[in-house]
Amino acid sequence: MSRARGVATDWDRYYRSTPFTAHLTRRYTGNVLTAALRRYGGDSIETLVEIGGANSCFLDRIRREIAPPQYHVVDTNAYGLSLLEGRDVKTHLQDCRALTLSLKADAVFSIGLIEHFDPADTARAVAAHFDLLKPGGCAIISYPTPTGLYRAARAVTETLGAWKFPDERPLDRSEVLRTAESHGELLFEKILWPIVFTQRLMVFRKRA
Numbered sequence: 001m002s003r004a005r006g007v008a009t010d011w012d013r014y015y016r017s018t019p020f021t022a023h024l025t026r027r028y029t030g031n032v033l034t035a036a037l038r039r040y041g042g043d044s045i046e047t048l049v050e051i052g053g054a055n056s057c058f059l060d061r062i063r064r065e066i067a068p069p070q071y072h073v074v075d076t077n078a079y080g081l082s083l084l085e086g087r088d089v090k091t092h093l094q095d096c097r098a099l100t101l102s103l104k105a106d107a108v109f110s111i112g113l114i115e116h117f118d119p120a121d122t123a124r125a126v127a128a129h130f131d132l133l134k135p136g137g138c139a140i141i142s143y144p145t146p147t148g149l150y151r152a153a154r155a156v157t158e159t160l161g162a163w164k165f166p167d168e169r170p171l172d173r174s175e176v177l178r179t180a181e182s183h184g185e186l187l188f189e190k191i192l193w194p195i196v197f198t199q200r201l202m203v204f205r206k207r208a
Contacts, residue, residue: 007166009164009168015077025194025197026057026058028194029111029199032190032201034061034065036203037107038065039188040138040140040187041066041106042138045066047072047105047107048107048108049109050108051113051125053074053110054080056084056089058111059071059073071089072091073092074091096110096128097128099131104133104137105134106133107137107140108129108139109139109140110125110129112143112144113143115169116167116169117167122176130183130184130206136205136206137205137206138187139183139203139204140201140203141202141204142200142202144197144199144200145173149198153197154197171200173189173200180204181204183204183206184207186203187203187205
């Protein structure tokens with residue numbers, strides 16, 4: 001796998017032309033995500049935060065199935081956040097590595113966020129989930145993991161010139177656990193094989 005040094009993903013471009021295949025993989029990811037929120041989010045989730053959720057593809061489903069009274073989205077992409085206007089969600093144009101929000105949520109999640117940073121900033125991004133949680137709250141973090149299937153699929157996609165994420169860095173679970181376990185207890189994890197570009201989804205409970 002190649003990784004363009006110093007080249008960031010063009011999120012404006014991505015949001016304007018999301019691949020059709022992404023809609024299929026998001027359906028499966030949404031199934032796993034909502035099941036985890038129901039199982040580990042407690043009796044009711046009053047406040048939920050999605051980090052890196054510009055133009056959130058999970059908002060409508062979570063609104064329908066989980067129905068949190070407050071749904072917050074944190075992202076640095078102004079264009080992606082603008083696509084959420086009029087959808088009854090509170091948006092925050094902030095970097096997860098330097099948050100100034102005073103929120104204390106029942107659940108915080110990110111799907112495909114923490115892998116876009118170097119190791120030090122990945123650790124900061126992981127910690128941000130817990131910074132926004134109440135004690136006992138639920139953090140769900142999903143990120144690409146370097147299975148053989150991921151490596152093969154990415155190599156083919158890069159060869160075809162269709163890879164859109166030059167700064168994506170597939171992560172070993174140990175890297176994520178080093179930070180997350182200092183804040184919370186691991187409750188559940190699952191590799192999402194059907195999406196081909198395999199992700200590992202992990203659920204943590206923030207310590208009191």
